[in-house]
Amino acid sequence: xxxxxxxxxxxxxxxxxxxxxxxxxxxxxxxxxxxxxxxxxxxxxxxxxxxxxxxxxxxxxxxxxxxxxxxxxxxxxxxxxxxxxxxxxxxxxxxxxxxxxxxxxxxxxxxxxxxxxxxxxxxxxxxxxxxxxxxxxxxxxxxxxxxxxxxxxxxxxxxxxxxxxxxxxxxxxxxxxxxxxxxxxxxxxxxxxxxxxxxxxxxxxxxxxxxxxxxxxxxxxxxxxxxxxxxxxxxxxxxxxxxxxxxxxxxxxxxxxxxxxxxxxxxxxxxxxxxxxxxxxxxxxxxxxxxxxxxxxxxxxxxxxxxxxxxxxxxxxxxxxxxxxxxxxxxxxxxxxxxxxxxxxxxxxxxxxxxxxxxxxxxxxxxxxxxxxxxxxxxxxxxxxxxxxxxxxxxxxxxxxxxxxxxxxxxxxxxxxxxxxxxxxxxxxxxxxxxxxxxxxxxxxxxxxxxxxxxxxxxxxxxxxxxxxxxxxxxxxxxxxxxxxxxxxxxxxxxxxxxxxxxxxxxxxxxxxxxxxxxxxxxxxxxxxxxxxxxxxxxxxxxxxxxxxxxxxxxxxxxxxxxxxxxxxxxxxxxxxxxxxxxxxxxxxxxxxxxxxxxxxxxxxxxxxxxxxxxxxxxxxxxxxxxxxxxxxxxxxxxxxxxxxxxxxxxxxxxxxxxxxxxxxxxxxxxxxxxxxxxxxxxxxxxxxxxxxxxxxxxxxxxxxxxxxxxxxxxxxxxxxxxxxxxxxxxxxxxxxxxxxxxxxxxxxxxxxxxxxxxxxxxxxxxxxxxxxxxxxxxxxxxxxxxxxxxxxxxxxxxxxxxxxxxxxxxxxxxxxxxxxxxxxxxxxxxxxxxxxxxxxxxxxxxxxxxxxxxxxxxxxxxxxxxxxxxxxxxxxxxxxx
RNA sequence: GGAGGCAUAGCUCAGUUGGUUAGAGUACAUGCUUGACAUGCAUGGGGUCGAUGGUUCGAAUCCAUCUGUCUCCACCA
Numbered sequence: 020x021x022x023x024x025x026x027x028x029x030x031x032x033x034x035x036x037x038x039x040x041x042x043x044x045x046x047x048x049x050x051x052x053x054x055x056x057x058x059x060x061x062x063x064x065x066x067x068x069x070x071x072x073x074x075x076x077x078x079x080x081x082x083x084x085x086x087x088x089x090x091x092x093x094x095x096x097x098x099x100x101x102x103x104x105x106x107x108x109x110x111x112x113x114x115x116x117x118x119x120x121x122x123x124x125x126x127x128x129x130x131x132x133x134x135x136x137x138x139x140x141x142x143x144x145x146x147x148x149x150x151x152x153x154x155x156x157x158x159x160x161x162x163x164x165x166x167x168x169x170x171x172x173x174x175x176x177x178x179x180x181x182x183x184x185x186x187x188x189x190x191x192x193x194x195x196x197x198x199x200x201x202x203x204x205x206x207x208x209x210x211x212x213x214x215x216x217x218x219x220x221x222x223x224x225x226x227x228x229x230x231x232x233x234x235x236x237x238x239x240x241x242x243x244x245x246x247x248x249x250x251x252x253x254x255x256x257x258x259x260x261x262x263x264x265x266x267x268x269x270x271x272x273x274x275x276x277x278x279x280x281x282x283x284x285x286x287x288x289x290x291x292x293x294x295x296x297x298x299x300x301x302x303x304x305x306x307x308x309x310x311x312x313x314x315x316x317x318x319x320x321x322x323x324x325x326x327x328x329x330x331x332x333x334x335x336x337x338x339x340x341x342x343x344x345x346x347x348x349x350x351x352x353x354x355x356x357x358x359x360x361x362x363x364x365x366x367x368x369x370x371x372x373x374x375x376x377x378x379x380x381x382x383x384x385x386x387x388x389x390x391x392x393x394x395x396x397x398x399x400x401x402x403x404x405x406x407x408x409x410x411x412x413x414x415x416x417x418x419x420x421x422x423x424x425x426x427x428x429x430x431x432x433x434x435x436x437x438x439x440x441x442x443x444x445x446x447x448x449x450x451x452x453x454x455x456x457x458x459x460x461x462x463x464x465x466x467x468x469x470x471x472x473x474x475x476x477x478x479x480x481x482x483x484x485x486x487x488x489x490x491x492x493x494x495x496x497x498x499x500x501x502x503x504x505x506x507x508x509x510x511x512x513x514x515x516x517x518x519x520x521x522x523x524x525x526x527x528x529x530x531x532x533x534x535x536x537x538x539x540x541x542x543x544x545x546x547x548x549x550x551x552x553x554x555x556x557x558x559x560x561x562x563x564x565x566x567x568x569x570x571x572x573x574x575x576x577x578x579x580x581x582x583x584x585x586x587x588x589x590x591x592x593x594x595x596x597x598x599x600x601x602x603x604x605x606x607x608x609x610x611x612x613x614x615x616x617x618x619x620x621x622x623x624x625x626x627x628x629x630x631x632x633x634x635x636x637x638x639x640x641x642x643x644x645x646x647x648x649x650x651x652x653x654x655x656x657x658x659x660x661x662x663x664x665x666x667x668x669x670x671x672x673x674x675x676x677x678x679x680x681x682x683x684x685x686x687x688x689x690x691x692x693x694x695x696x697x698x699x700x701x702x703x704x705x706x707x708x709x710x711x712x713x714x715x716x717x718x719x720x721x722x723x724x725x726x727x728x729x730x731x732x733x734x735x736x737x738x739x740x741x742x743x744x745x746x747x748x749x750x751x752x753x754x755x756x757x758x759x760x761x762x763x764x765x766x767x768x769x770x771x772x773x774x775x776x777x778x779x780x781x782x783x784x785x786x787x788x789x790x791x792x793x794x795x796x797x798x799x800x801x802x803x804x805x806x807x808x809x810x811x812x813x814x815x816x817x818x819x820x821x822x823x824x825x826x827x828x829x830x831x832x833x834x835x836x837x838x839x840x841x842x843x844x845x846x847x848x849x850x851x852x853x854x855x856x857x858x859x860x861x862x863x864x865x866x867x868x869x870x871x872x873x874x875x876x877x878x879x880x881x882x883x884x885x886x887x888x889x890x891x892x893x894x895x896x897x898x899x900x901x
Numbered sequence: 902g903g904a905g906g907c908a909u910a911g912c913u914c915a916g917u918u919g920g921u922u923a924g925a926g927u928a929c930a931u932g933c934u935u936g937a938c939a940u941g942c943a944u945g946g947g948g949u950c951g952a953u954g955g956u957u958c959g960a961a962u963c964c965a966u967c968u969g970u971c972u973c974c975a976c977c978a
Contacts, residue, residue: 030940214976221978239978252978286977294978303978363976411905415974506973536906541913543971575914575926580906581971583913587927594940605937647917655915655925670937678936754944761944767933793935854922866958867920875920875959882922 026607026717030600032564036709040154048726049159051099053495060096061496062088063480064160065504065512066168068107069142070114073152075538075546075572075584076505078556082569083535083650084503085158089705090645091500092159093730099496101483102153102160104146106169108432108472109203109369115141115431131430131467138431142167152557157565157708159726164492166483168475169433176482177433177475178450180523185448189385190425192437192446196298196305197424199377200367201323201337205428206381208471209421210511212365212374221360222345223291225353226251226268229276235268236355237293240362241300242348243341245270246329247318248277250296252307255281257292271353272344273329282307299378315378323375337375382426382435382468390420393518396527402517405533405648406579409506416510425471432469439464477515480528501648502529505537506579533648536581538572543583554584566707567593573706574658576651595658596710599703602666603714606696609677612686614719615693617737624684625786626672627691628739629746633664634695639733641702654706661699668750669695675789693718698731745782748824749790752783755820756795756827762843763818763834770798774812776805777825814899821847821892823885837900844897851890858883 027034043049062084067077084100092098115138116126126134146167153160166173184190197206222242225234235251248270253260264281284307285294298308299317308315318326325332325340331347332340348354365374394417396402397410404410426435438447440456440463447454447463454463478486480502484493498520504513513532520528540546546553559568570592576582623631637660644653669692676688697718704711704725715725722728756773765771773791777783780802788800806812806828816832818840858879861867868876 028937030938214974237978241978284977289977296978301978303976362978365976408905412973415904419975510974537972577915580914585913585927587913590940591926594938597940598938601938601941603937608937644917649917652915652917659925666938667942671935671942758944761932764932767935767943796935850922857922861959864958868958870958871920878920 103166
């Protein structure tokens with residue numbers, strides 16, 4: 020037994036949370052010792068960006084993970100929660116570029132090496148910020164295994180994968196049209212493009228035929244790209260244009276001659292059925308161009324300005340050029356009309372700049388062969404999404420997958436291990452940093468590009484465990500158990516981890532993907548910087564404590580659904596913690612025993628059997644809920660048990676014995692209340708780890724920390740269901756008495772005698788009488804089968820309280836309004852008759868009796884019997900009023 | 902254009918293979934310095950479970966259609 024201490028009068032989380040966290044770290048509780056005889060449970064953290072600050076999304080994600088991890092750890096699993104951070108190439112690089120701009124510097128001026136030095140400095144300085152914030156939340160990550168997507172091991176894994184895929188023919192380099200961000204100056208993948216509706220115009224333009232036979236009219240939303248037109252296309256089946264296919268047009272302002280071609284891509288019923296083709300600046304046009312072998316004419320610089328080949332517009336950005344070109348077309352009579360037009364425009368997910376499709380040399384991963392096994396794994400249930408519906412999302416994306424553009428024109432990231440010989444054009448893919456041309460024997464030049472950030476995150480579940488080495492960690496903890504993340508990155512990340520795990524490990528990366536929604540503000544809006552409606556989790560922790568924050572995020576929330584975060588919610592959470600704190604203080608100050616042992620059944624009072632039974636049921640229900648990832652349900656079960664069952668009923672019921680040190684049952688009660696409190700703390704620990712630990716250590720305890728104690732299990736030895744029901748009846752009567760008194764405005768201070776007429780003396784007896792004294796304002800409790808001719812009370816002058824097990828008479832004749840009383844009883848009677856009629860009908864329905872399960876029928880019969888008992892009581896009461 | 906979520910008390914949300922008199926928190930009303938807690942205790946009012954139809958002995962729950970709302974995917978010049 021450990022030394023225990025008093026709890027301070029007020030719940031002040033700020034005073035113990037950091038101290039407790041430090042203690043856990045010092046004792047290395049978060050670091051598992053691999054034990055092959057035990058089952059493992061592992062989670063890899065979705066690595067937050069090093070540029071990030073903890074926001075509500077992180078807080079939710081990590082709270083859920085910590086709940087699962089702590090639950091499993093206490094349930095005897097060898098548990099690893101592996102933390103780490105993501106280098107976030109584009110986001111980090113943008114920050115550093117911005118910081119340099121303040122100093123008047125550019126990337127190019129300082130060069131790659133110096134730039135990377137700055138980036139690493141920046142990582143050292145700020146990369147730890149988010150980690151320390153995760154600690155404030157109570158996250159029980161094994162920090163000794165912390166990883167970074169750009170650390171040596173992860174980099175080795177990335178190179179290895181790149182080379183393997185290349186050798187397998189699944190990585191290729193090619194000139195393709197890709198999404199280019201003119202602001203970030205890099206390509207971005209399809210998944211990184213966000214589409215938004217923008218108001219624009221539809222310009223109707225005509226190009227003249229070179230043979231002088233008139234003009235061809237069409238419409239475009241991007242007139243500036245006409246500089247790069249290399250054809251105009253119509254649908255081959257379009258009767259209107261049959262004769263002009265093969266003719267030649269001259270582009271106004273430019274003068275170049277281009278053909279009219281026929282391609283299925285053109286839809287006859289949209290616009291004029293004619294499309295100008297600009298292979299260099301539109302993905303569809305690019306495809307058309309390939310089919311027809313059209314030249315590709317790039318008209319823009321990387322920052323989306325017109326190139327020098329068009330002197331009149333050279334140097335103008337896309338939008339200036341558009342204006343100028345439209346003006347020129349108008350002047351020269353080529354502009355027919357302008358319509359308003361709203362269309363969807365792709366923008367960069369980082370900076371929201373409109374994406375400019377651009378033809379360039381990039382690296383790609385061939386996705387089809389990788390996607391197939393990944394689809395199969397989910398289809399066959401090897402990997403499960405919770406909730407299940409998200410697999411539709413996943414399948415849709417995987418089945419329509421396109422090749423993945425993985426090269427980025429950035430410096431901060433994993434540099435592509437491709438080397439080129441400037442002399443002979445030879446290319447070598449190698450881990451060797453100083454490759455030599457196999458033909459010319461000269462030093463080669465490494466590809467300047469880096470890889471998409473998601474390329475390294477895709478390997479996260481095994482690169483962090485040591486892959487490509489066969490480490491002990493990898494052998495034991497892979498595949499990981501549960502992946503917890505938001506639905507917004509299923510395609511970005513989850514799907515890529517799945518195909519990566521299957522391809523390189525030959526095994527799925529995790530069993531289950533637990534999906535959660537977004538944390539929105541109180542009005543249901545997405546939290547965003549621009550709206551300024553973000554709530555800072557650290558401020559919440561400061562004000563209410565980490566436990567309250569965790570509670571607020573975990574409660575009333577089901578997998579996959581968005582939730583709202585409001586002051587009300589966090590206050591309710593804090594109030595729960597406060598309630599638990601005070602209940603514990605009460606227990607603590609009544610405890611004189613120095614160890615808690617469960618008394619043998621014959622010593623237990625009815626209330627003890629009741630609370631133990633309810634506790635036991637709660638244990639099974641909470642475990643079942645957690646096992647199916649119903650975290651919100653589990654917590655609400657615990658809330659109800661703690662507050663309603665334990666505090667409002669059991670503590671009140673126990674006070675009689677607890678306050679009476681002379682009572683021989685006093686020590687029994689101490690042990691029961693201590694047992695249930697400690698069990699409840701353990702059940703609650705995964706959700707609210709700090710307060711439960713602080714309280715646990717103040718009580719007689721057997722483990723040095725609650726987090727390494729055993730999570731309660733269902734125990735048949737404390738299942739007294741049949742006897743516990745009796746206390747439910749006592750509660751029914753108590754509530755009815757209170758209701759009647761409250762209805763008649765009788766002050767609780769006014770005590771009255773209670774005459775209980777009942778045939779259930781196993782429920783209503785000397786032992787239970789005390790409960791009515793304490794909880795139902797009874798001055799004295801008299802129990803008898805009936806009081807019909809009892810001189811102690813005249814029944815027609817008493818308030819009557821009727822339940823199915825007892826009728827209680829309260830002599831309060833001076834305040835009874837008999838008319839009102841009659842009205843009430845008649846109302847009651849009508850209600851009961853209605854219920855009885857409904858049930859009788861149901862039970863005489865042949866279909867119901869024949870087809871419903873026996874348990875349901877028995878339940879309905881029991882209800883009917885109860886209502887009949889009640890009705891008999893009400894009828895008798897009405898009788899007495901006459 | 903394709904797919905999906907949500908619609909239950911004034912508000913925020915639970916409701917687990919169809920069987921409750923439909924629940925909680927909060928707000929509201931009334932009463933209470935009940936020796937753990939007013940961040941509390943007790944009592945109460947408040948819902949034809951979005952609409953219509955269907956399956957069933959039985960539907961908030963399953964199916965179909967519709968309405969409103971949010972999201973994801975694709976992107977037509």
